[in-house]
Amino acid sequence: MSRWLSNVAQALQALNVHRRRAALSVLGITIGIAAVMAVGTISRGGNHLIYRELETFGLNSVWLYRNWNTQDVSLREKRGSGIENADYDGLNRDREQLGIRHISPIVDAPHNWISKQGNREANAQIIGVGRDYTTIANDKLIAGRLFNQNDIDTRQAVVMLAPQIVSILIEPGTDPIGQQIYIDGKRFLVVGLLAEKSRDFLASIGSSGGQNANDRILLPYTVIQRMLGHKEIRNLQLEVEEFDEAETVAQNARQRLLDNHPKGFDYRAETMASYIETTNRILNGVAIIGIVSASISLLVGGMGIMNVMGTAVLERTREIGVRKAIGAREKDIMTQFLMEAGLISAIGGLMGLLVGTVASIVLAKVTGFPLIPSPMQVMLALVISIVVGLLSGFFPARRAARMKPVKALRSE
Amino acid sequence: MISIKGLSKAYGSIDTSLLIVLKNIHLHIEAGEFVAIMDPSGSGKSTLLNIIGALDTFDAGSYHFNGQNVPELNRDALAELRLNNIGFVFQSFNLIPQLSALANVELPMLYTRLKKTTRQKAAVKQLTTLGLADRLDHKPGELSGGQQQRVAIARALANDPALIIADEPTGSLDTETGIEIMQLFQSLNRQGKTIVMVTHEEDIAAYASRIVRMRDGKILKNVSAA
Ligand SMILES: Nc1ncnc2c1ncn2[C@@H]1O[C@H](COP(=O)(O)OP(=O)(O)OP(=O)(O)O)[C@@H](O)[C@H]1O
Ligand SMILES: [Mg+2]
Numbered sequence: 001m002s003r004w005l006s007n008v009a010q011a012l013q014a015l016n017v018h019r020r021r022a023a024l025s026v027l028g029i030t031i032g033i034a035a036v037m038a039v040g041t042i043s044r045g046g047n048h049l050i051y052r053e054l055e056t057f058g059l060n061s062v063w064l065y066r067n068w069n070t071q072d073v074s075l076r077e078k079r080g081s082g083i084e085n086a087d088y089d090g091l092n093r094d095r096e097q098l099g100i101r102h103i104s105p106i107v108d109a110p111h112n113w114i115s116k117q118g119n120r121e122a123n124a125q126i127i128g129v130g131r132d133y134t135t136i137a138n139d140k141l142i143a144g145r146l147f148n149q150n151d152i153d154t155r156q157a158v159v160m161l162a163p164q165i166v167s168i169l170i171e172p173g174t175d176p177i178g179q180q181i182y183i184d185g186k187r188f189l190v191v192g193l194l195a196e197k198s199r200d201f202l203a204s205i206g207s208s209g210g211q212n213a214n215d216r217i218l219l220p221y222t223v224i225q226r227m228l229g230h231k232e233i234r235n236l237q238l239e240v241e242e243f244d245e246a247e248t249v250a251q252n253a254r255q256r257l258l259d260n261h262p263k264g265f266d267y268r269a270e271t272m273a274s275y276i277e278t279t280n281r282i283l284n285g286v287a288i289i290g291i292v293s294a295s296i297s298l299l300v301g302g303m304g305i306m307n308v309m310g311t312a313v314l315e316r317t318r319e320i321g322v323r324k325a326i327g328a329r330e331k332d333i334m335t336q337f338l339m340e341a342g343l344i345s346a347i348g349g350l351m352g353l354l355v356g357t358v359a360s361i362v363l364a365k366v367t368g369f370p371l372i373p374s375p376m377q378v379m380l381a382l383v384i385s386i387v388v389g390l391l392s393g394f395f396p397a398r399r400a401a402r403m404k405p406v407k408a409l410r411s412e
Numbered sequence: 413m414i415s416i417k418g419l420s421k422a423y424g425s426i427d428t429s430l431l432i433v434l435k436n437i438h439l440h441i442e443a444g445e446f447v448a449i450m451d452p453s454g455s456g457k458s459t460l461l462n463i464i465g466a467l468d469t470f471d472a473g474s475y476h477f478n479g480q481n482v483p484e485l486n487r488d489a490l491a492e493l494r495l496n497n498i499g500f501v502f503q504s505f506n507l508i509p510q511l512s513a514l515a516n517v518e519l520p521m522l523y524t525r526l527k528k529t530t531r532q533k534a535a536v537k538q539l540t541t542l543g544l545a546d547r548l549d550h551k552p553g554e555l556s557g558g559q560q561q562r563v564a565i566a567r568a569l570a571n572d573p574a575l576i577i578a579d580e581p582t583g584s585l586d587t588e589t590g591i592e593i594m595q596l597f598q599s600l601n602r603q604g605k606t607i608v609m610v611t612h613e614e615d616i617a618a619y620a621s622r623i624v625r626m627r628d629g630k631i632l633k634n635v636s637a638a
Binding site for chain 2: 007
């Protein structure tokens with residue numbers, strides 16, 4: 001142990017002689033390690049953020065829509081959503097067989113429907129849903145109750161409100177539950193309050209279609225259908241049993257819809273799984289760019305170390321000869337120069353950790369990504385830097401170790 | 413202790429001009445001797461000394477050190493031999509510039525894997541004996557020539573070797589300091605160290621117990637000094 005400390009001390013003294021030269025290599029390693037850290041922070045933070053946001057829409061969600069983007073013009077001329085209550089009933093009945101845990105119809109109210117209480121008015125998204133919608137969409141209840149089957153079947157005039165609507169429609173300081181509001185002139189009873197939903201940059205995907213989930217009013221879909229006088233469903237939202245099976249389940253359900261409408265409608269099935277995959281691909285792309293640039297800095301740092309050590313070995317040929325005359329074995333010389341190379345990169349690595357940590361904190365602030373510390377990554381960064389140092393120090397150190405003692409001694 | 417028979421060494425290959433620097437050298441040195449090698453011209457003294465010090469190889473003849481056939485030893489064994497049995501003193505001191513006097517003296521003991529406290533104690537003691545107690549933390553550049561040479565001698569003595577090899581140890585020193593170093597050598601010799609020294613100067617050689625004269629790579633005659 002004390003021998004190692006002495007070796008480290010000697011290496012530090014040797015580096016100190018040419019500290020300006022060593023500093024450049026240290027800088028290269030510092031930048032490389034800092035880049036590794038920053039990339040790690042972005043990809044971990046990004047992944048976590050995306051996962052957390054997608055989670056609020058239900059990780060196992062699948063959406064079924066009519067596909068309007070078909071090339072067949074005769075299909076496009078057909079009117080309507082192409083999904084009816086009978087489709088829903090069929091899928092709902094065969095849930096188990098299809099791998100569906102929950103399914104809910106979604107019926108939109110016309111945009112001109114105004115919600116009112118007293119003289120307060122709101123232009124909310126008024127959405128008709130089934131009993132399990134809140135479960136599928138991962139909506140949390142903060143007060144009151146969810147819809148039950150009876151609300152749906154007997155078309156009860158009940159609503160659940162998202163937080164922004166509560167703040168617009170309901171008189172401050174009063175309990176919204178049990179109050180009455182008016183939608184398109186009809187009276188409804190507030191039975192439940194939904195929790196605030198995350199709506200950062202990912203809120204644009206999924207069923208909310210770019211809209212704010214916090215200004216929704218949920219009604220039983222049967223009630224909207226009654227008010228509109230039809231039995232159409234805008235789209236179906238499913239929760240599959242298995243995340244990994246989402247795509248299969250989605251395609252099977254889509255096939256059901258195609259089979260039910262021989263007259264010809266086309267359908268689109270979207271899964272949360274595929275959204276997650278897409279965002280992960282983007283994040284991985286970012287990470288790869290970062291890793292490549294980090295590797296380049298590390299490579300430059302490594303080459304710098306090789307250069308510094310090569311020069312040091314040349315300049316200190318005499319010293320090597322003296323050490324050999326004194327009785328240093330080849331491995332003693334090897335250790336000495338590897339130690340110096342390793343120290344350059346270890347110092348670079350430590351500074352890189354420092355810079356990288358600061359950069360990570362700043363990045364997390366700027367991007368709004370959560371800052372997730374990773375001891376594994378710190379270890380990895382240090383190991384990488386030391387390995388870079390040892391690798392690039394190896395050849396110069398070996399050249400030093402193998403010098404002929406007399407030749408080295410006679411050099412000047 | 414040292415037994416050299418029929419030793420020759422040449423530099424250069426057949427293509428270039430061959431330079432024979434040592435020709436059929438016979439040299440026996442007993443433990444406890446203080447031998448000065450003299451040669452007016454520069455023709456092989458350092459080469460011979462380096463061979464004795466197990467630093468250099470040769471082309472013909474044999475060299476035994478304490479009964480060991482030196483050419484048979486591998487590089488690690490040669491290092492061990494130098495480490496434990498031989499202390500080198502050079503004309504240009506050859507201290508390691510970035511290390512303090514103390515660290516320079518500790519160095520051979522670092523290679524023998526002695527513990528820090530042991531090393532330090534021994535190095536301080538050695539330097540104190542040589543009158544450098546107040547120069548422990550000085551770098552070589554901060555010492556006079558005589559002081560540097562004494563640090564170098566302390567370093568040579570660090571692992572308590574039986575043999576001291578000195579190549580013109582007074583060559584860079586003024587006469588007075590040179591005499592001090594020779595007196596030091598004499599006292600080391602009295603304490604039992606075998607010393608082999610190269611010098612140009614008769615006055616310096618006179619401190620030895622035997623003078624070996626060379627010319628053009630050959631030994632002329634062995635003369636015992638007073
Ligand atoms: N590596 C080498 N290659 C070729 N020639 C060499 C080499 N080393 C030494 N010589 C030559 O060998 C001869 C003897 O050198 P050496 O250093 O042993 O002499 P020396 O007696 O110590 O000289 P000085 O009194 O100047 O110290 C010199 O002519 C020198 O030029
Ligand atoms: Mg010489």
